[in-house]
Amino acid sequence: MLSVLNGLNSLTLASLEVGHHFYWQLGNLKVHGQVFLTSWFVIGLLVVASLLATRNIQRIPSGIQNFMEYALEFIRDLAKNQLGEKDYRPWVPFIGTLFLFIFVSNWSGALIPWKLLRLPEGELAAPTNDINTTVALALLTSLAYFYAGFSKRGLGYFKKYIEPTPILLPIAILEDFTKPLSLSFRLFGNILADELVVAVLVLLVPLFVPLPVMALGLFTSAIQALVFATLAAAYIHEAMEGHGGEEHEDHSH
Amino acid sequence: MFDFDATLPLMAVQFLLLAVLLNAIFYKPLTKVLDDRDNYIRTNEAQARERLSKAEMLAKQYEEQLANARRQSQNLIAIAQDDARKIGATKIAEAQKEAQAQREQAQSEIDRQKQEAMQRLEEQVDSLSRQILEKLLGPELVNR
Numbered sequence: 001m002l003s004v005l006n007g008l009n010s011l012t013l014a015s016l017e018v019g020h021h022f023y024w025q026l027g028n029l030k031v032h033g034q035v036f037l038t039s040w041f042v043i044g045l046l047v048v049a050s051l052l053a054t055r056n057i058q059r060i061p062s063g064i065q066n067f068m069e070y071a072l073e074f075i076r077d078l079a080k081n082q083l084g085e086k087d088y089r090p091w092v093p094f095i096g097t098l099f100l101f102i103f104v105s106n107w108s109g110a111l112i113p114w115k116l117l118r119l120p121e122g123e124l125a126a127p128t129n130d131i132n133t134t135v136a137l138a139l140l141t142s143l144a145y146f147y148a149g150f151s152k153r154g155l156g157y158f159k160k161y162i163e164p165t166p167i168l169l170p171i172a173i174l175e176d177f178t179k180p181l182s183l184s185f186r187l188f189g190n191i192l193a194d195e196l197v198v199a200v201l202v203l204l205v206p207l208f209v210p211l212p213v214m215a216l217g218l219f220t221s222a223i224q225a226l227v228f229a230t231l232a233a234a235y236i237h238e239a240m241e242g243h244g245g246e247e248h249e250d251h252s253h
Numbered sequence: 254m255f256d257f258d259a260t261l262p263l264m265a266v267q268f269l270l271l272a273v274l275l276n277a278i279f280y281k282p283l284t285k286v287l288d289d290r291d292n293y294i295r296t297n298e299a300q301a302r303e304r305l306s307k308a309e310m311l312a313k314q315y316e317e318q319l320a321n322a323r324r325q326s327q328n329l330i331a332i333a334q335d336d337a338r339k340i341g342a343t344k345i346a347e348a349q350k351e352a353q354a355q356r357e358q359a360q361s362e363i364d365r366q367k368q369e370a371m372q373r374l375e376e377q378v379d380s381l382s383r384q385i386l387e388k389l390l391g392p393e394l395v396n397r
Contacts, residue, residue, distance in 0.1 A: 021256070026259065029258065029259035030258045030259060031258060031259045031260045031263060032258070032260045035260055035264070036260070036263070036264075036267075039264065039267065043267070043271050046271070046275060046279075047274065047275070047278065050275060050278045050279035051278060053279070053283065054278060054279065054282040054283060057282060057283075057286050059286075059289070059290060059293065061286075065283075068279065068283060069283055069286070069287065072279070072280065072283045072284065072287065073287065076284075076287075089284075092280055092284070093272050093273075093275060093276040093280045094272055096275070096280060097268070097271055097272040097275050097276075100275070101268065101271060127264075130260065131255055131256075131257070132257060132258070132260035132261040132264055133260070133261075133264050135257070135261055136260075136261045136262070136264040136265040136268060137264075137265075137268060139261075139265065140265055140268060140269070
């Protein structure tokens with residue numbers, strides 16, 4: 001598929017590049033410059049919005065403060081639903097930043113015509129359409145839930161591997177690998193596929209026809225951010241509560 | 254498409270820094286605002302509820318007082334009406350008695366005057382009849 005797309009590149013208006021990167025050399029490390037450029041834009045947007053919202057805090061919110069409070073309440077509800085009233089507060093920054101970063105990244109990729117800014121090599125796009133970003137976020141989520149489990153239950157955390165029955169031990173261990181894998185590939189795949197579909201449609205029919213797909217892309221982008229944050233919260237909750245019995249015990253009081 | 258390189262750890266570090274930064278400039282201050290507002294609303298609501306119950310109690314008290322006052326006033330009116338009726342009755346009775354007395358007095362006066370008149374008339378009857386006789390028969394005959 002990629003070769004076909006690359007073949008089309010040379011003779012059409014819109015171009016489509018996958019696997020071409022704008023490399024920066026740091027010492028003897030290579031990094032994808034375009035990912036960092038857009039992620040800095042996203043980070044800058046979040047920081048500016050936060051600063052504007054908290055610059056002049058009122059009891060009766062208005063404007064940007066109101067909007068950011070709405071965002072914060074959304075994130076708090078998300079964390080509260082997954083982690084429960086008692087434990088959710090310390091995890092709000094992590095889960096909230098996951099959601100905000102992914103959401104703003106996805107939407108910046110869908111809404112801002114990055115491709116108009118020419119780079120020497122590769123092209124600007126949402127940071128989340130680079131596998132490095134999504135794997136980084138997914139691995140952080142894994143670390144977060146390990147940390148949550150250990151800090152909450154100490155070495156008793158390992159009991160969850162043999163808890164219902166030791167027979168499931170391989171599957172329980174496998175789970176720790178599939179979780180970050182599925183998280184990262186779901187996000188990466190969705191965002192990349194969305195951008196590819198839009199790009200291909202733009203290649204074929206430049207005007208208007210891609211619009212519904214772009215709208216759908218906005219929708220899936222938002223859903224993917226929500227899914228990533230919700231799953232991260234759910235994994236953290238699972239690590240803190242363990243399977244089965246304890247959970248019911250905890251919910252009963 | 255799947256080339257992993259230093260982007261991954263750097264992105265992770267960058268993300269953690271972002272989380273820490275946003276915690277300082279976004280989550281903490283706004284969470285504090287939300288909690289403060291919740292507290293403010295909760296205390297205000299409690300105060301308002303307290304005041305409402307107080308006001309309701311006061312209203313009930315006033316209503317009771319009002320009912321009492323109304324009952325008392327009705328009692329007073331009833332008593333006053335009773336008194337007025339009694340006074341009126343005695344006044345009427347007195348007036349009737351007085352009228353009766355006056356009538357009787359007038360009656361007796363009339364009777365007395367009638368008596369007097371009759372007496373005087375009778376006295377005059379004698380002299381008049383004598384005069385008539387004298388006129389008819391002549392004084393010599395009469396005074397014989």
